[in-house]
Amino acid sequence: MPLRRLFAVSSLLFLVTLAVSPVKNALRPYRFIQREFRDLGMSRATSRKAMELYANRPVAIQQIWLRDFEDRVDRCTTCHLGVADAAMRGAPEPFRLHPATFHTPGGFERIGCTACHGGEGLATLQDDAHGVAQENIAPMTPATFIQSGCGRCHLSATVPDAPTLSRGRALMERAGCYSCHAVRGHDAYRSEAPPLDAIAIKTGAVWLRGWLEDPRAVDPNATMPNFHLGADDILALSHYMFGRPAPDALARRVAAAAGEPLGDPATGRRLFSESRCISCHTVDGKGNGSAPELGTIASAATRGWLIAFLRDPHAFNPRTRMPRYNFSDGDVRDIVAYFDDELRDFDAPADVLEPLRVNQTLAAKGATLFRNAGCGSCHASGPASETEKFGPDLDGIGDRRAASLDFGRRRDLPQTLTSWLVAKIESPRSFADGLRMPSYGFDADEQRAIVTALLAHGAQAVPEKLRHSATQPVAMIPGGRVGELFSRYRCLSCHQIGNRGGDTSTAPLTFEGSKVNEEWLVDYLLLPSSLRPILPERMPILKMSREEASLLADTFEKFYVDPSIVEDPFAGRAESDRDAAEGERLYTTLGCRGCHIIGMAGGYYGPTLTEAARRLKPGWVFHFLKNPQGWRGDIRCPNYALPDTDALRLTAYLGTLGSSRDAAAPATGKESTR
Amino acid sequence: MRVSLASRVRGSAVYRSIVRHGTTATNRNRSLVVFENLFLHVHPVKVREKTLRFTHTFWLGGITLACAFILFVGGIPLMFYYHPSVPQAYRDMKELQYVVDNGVFLRNLHRWAAHAMVLVAVLHMLRVFYHRAYRPPRQFNWVIGVLLLLATLLLSYTGYLLPWDQLSLWGVSVGTSMVKEAPFIGERIRFYLLGGNVVSENALLRFYVLHCVVLPVALLLLVSVHVWRVRKDGGVQGPAGAERKNEP
């Protein structure tokens, strides 16, 4: 080819090639999407002004820059143009209005998009932004697990408006995940599982074998999963456990108790019922189920052990949630007599509680097995710092890339973090041979909840100022005598105080002193009764002394108070605001009756208000009425956005309740609050 | 109209002050094109016809030079969008990809040109070797060529860290731990190179300065010498045996 022609051809080729990128650039998809949005907006606009706003929208990359939030940049709104545009309700994606949630529409500028949805905020291309099958890009969190986003900032166990997350966290706590897996913020976690030193004085080899074969076949409430141990392994483990010497003090107590005569089963049954044992335990499946099934307890533990345990459960398992009841020696004998009489497995072999004659060789083998299976992570007797974290760290698990995960044999799974996590929880051993984590038998909903909780563990903690714990002040647990009482009666097993405690009770105690009258509380502690007709009696009669009850009530009154709740809401208000009659009218018009009982009439959902004045302090009532969800996020009482005057009138009305039947009690109650 | 405009421009005093040769295709004017031009005057006015043949040199040196030119010219705009700091350096890659117009094209071009330059420079060296073009009087130019190859490798390698992704970090970690193995001075060299004991933000800054200032200047100087020596040593040399056998 002549040089000239070659030059011309090559120049043209050069020109065309160089033009490709600018042309590609000019055709970037977001430009078309923005034009489409403009047309859609103009067709939906209701006013000329709105129409002009749509028409004059420049075609440009939109971004939310969150300087205080890891310097995040979310460009999602480049295409998702209608997220905060009320005119885009129900519009086709990507323009649809974001559904209203706790943080939207108000929070876009503060928390952006990727904080909840994941994905690559910087991207302006759909697949990249959504992290579709790209190793270097964070994938979007599937909608099923969206509440994991809440958990990045909301670190407390229960998060209002995020039931799946809260459930997942509760399940992880109860299943003992943190025993084996290190997770930031759960370093001090200890499983409730009993130390195994005292097995030989508690139960027999036959029962233990049955338990090791499948804990949940023995007790459906068991948290311990089935480790699918072979018969040889079970034998070896049994020999090891029976070979461990029980602590002398406990052995002596059990031996002494075994010699005691049996009490009266009928009294025992009454005590069993009064003590509200089934607030936690079950009997033949009836009860709460957060503690062992007691239907065959007499065939699971020796009489001596049961007596000694009931007298002081904390000596046997310092981590148990069970309170130490103030039973007399006779009470305990009666209860165990009741167990012996009725709560036993009548089909069990006679030697079910016979101890094992230990073979040292097998015991040594069992010791190795015990260590290798990680039993000690839950069952060790030492403090948290001494137990080895048996499994891999779960810190940052929520930000792991699918490419960095070991899918092992599970080639069937989609290459995503969420499917990996679900499969890991569903059948952990399906990934490879020799994996040690057992299956906990969670159902699909539970798996979803746990994965949601896991995904909330980001690679790095969100900045301090975005972490949310306002409704969950740090628990203040007193020391000294009161602290002993707290521990003895295990208040925190059921009640929440600040960021700690169980969820069995509906009443957190963080600001109990601001809420209830001291006199009422003393009476309640001595003889509790359910305030909510819809709920079964749950607070046990702990048989505490009046002195103990007064001490506890006094502590609540003095220390567990919210300074933002005023003592006397009527101070400095007009006299008319105290119009109880007007309050009664409001009570009717607002429909409070639908949930609350006063006297004989009313709904069953909320707490009874018959003796409201004796129980509740007016300052708290006023505070609560102004914003029920501010007191606790999951309160169902509607927020009527009452003006101060109305809230005061209602408070005044509630202040009169209880005086009609029993004039003395409310009077003292009122005096105490002034 | 157009023609007259063009000729009027060519006739203007300003144009004449810049371009001194005439437009007609005389050999004098063609000579002037070359030696009146700073950038072309490294060429002789006339060249041997046979050196223009493709198989004579396969144009490998020229391709290397073209790559270097593309890297120089393309690298400058990229610098406008780059901060040698952590984690902004990585984010800048995303900005180039998602926000800056044609940013991803320029980054790709720079990356592929860098790889191509290393590859073609090696091929160029092999070609020179097998054509025995390193023989006197070209010995020194061969040495310059070896230095140029090293400079090219270093440029490519220092650039490798700049995106601050996993590939960069670990590529550089692996490479610099090889340096560490040098007896006596290895640790020291690595310490100076990285500005610390691990690949960190200091290393990023040092690599950035090396990549954008020190090594390009060195390369520019060496290339000038290299090209100038090519001419001084008698022009490009093709196959050594060619004269012996194929010429009539």
Added chain:
Amino acid sequence: MPDEESRDGETESISRRDVVVRLGVGACALAAAGSAAVTLDFLEPKVLFEPQTTFVAGAPLDFADGTVRFNREQKAYVIGTAGGVYALSAVCTHLGCITRFRSEQRMIACPCHGSQFDLEGNVVHGPAPRSLPWLEVSENASGSLVVETRVIVPQGKLFRV
């Protein structure tokens, strides 16, 4: 690939050769011009990481008569009066220092060269050549006051609450 250009080939159609060369040179020129344009486009920042020029000052009811609030980031005062609300730039018109509100004297003072302004922005004292500009105040969908620091409005233009 020997080229055909030689002394004896010049009688061949000069014009065709000319066109071919011009085509090549034209394509090169076009490519160069395009590259220049693309480079300019490349250099234009498409997103900015700068403080927003607008800020939400708060609810109109927060600005009772005499309220003066300073917004540090956008460098503006939002001032409530009986007749309404207005916003005032906090950048001294002298040399660009950030002025401060002195609540005890109820005036705005510049710490650099001692310029003083009253709450309307007028120069009371000092080297400042002009009064502080008033900024646009409007209301957003949720009823909060929004100040746009880029738009200057004539002095005295209150946002009526």
Added chain:
Amino acid sequence: MSVPIKIVESNDPMADPWRVAIVRPDSRPSARATEDRFVMTFPHLIVREVILFQLVLTVLSLAAIFFDAPLLGIANPLETPNPAKAPWYFLGLQELLHYFPPVVAGVLMPTLAVIALVVIPYARINLVAGPLWANASAKKAIALGAAVALVALLFGAFACWPIVVPTLALGIAMFATRGWERATSVRRLLWEVTLPEWIMTWFVIIATLLTVIGTYFRGPGWSWVWPWENAPRG
């Protein structure tokens, strides 16, 4: 103006090229006059250079349009990818590290390679070498065979098969060309290969092989994998 004539004492014509002609005992003292045709640099060379530049930029642009430069996740010193690989041009070295102690593979060998490259134009053998087997004595053959065997053994001791195998193969090829003096075409061309060329070829093959192995055949823990088994990497 008279130029003082300098009598060059050197007997080494290649080291002192400023002569009219080199007469070697093994060649006829005839200088063949070649008449080189000259052409004008502009436009002949300049236009070619422009075309070359255009083509290079075109090809690279096409590459840039169709293949994105890799970008993995942000650098994380706590998460080591497995395998952690250097850029491709250093993968030959990294592959060597698999066989030799770091000080040998990472320092000694590359240093030797660079020194070898630098001294190429100053080594006499490179300047005067004729075909390997021209006038070769049995002694030379034995020395060469011993050298090949030594190199193979040396690298074999480290189980460095990517070097041993090409060494032996090339050694065999080298000896095979011994009798090809009178052969035609390709065989004859191979006979003409000089010793430096054999060495360079050996070096190039080894470097290429090591680089290719390091790039495509190494997986987690620097274990051998086939390219099609490689987990997708960005």
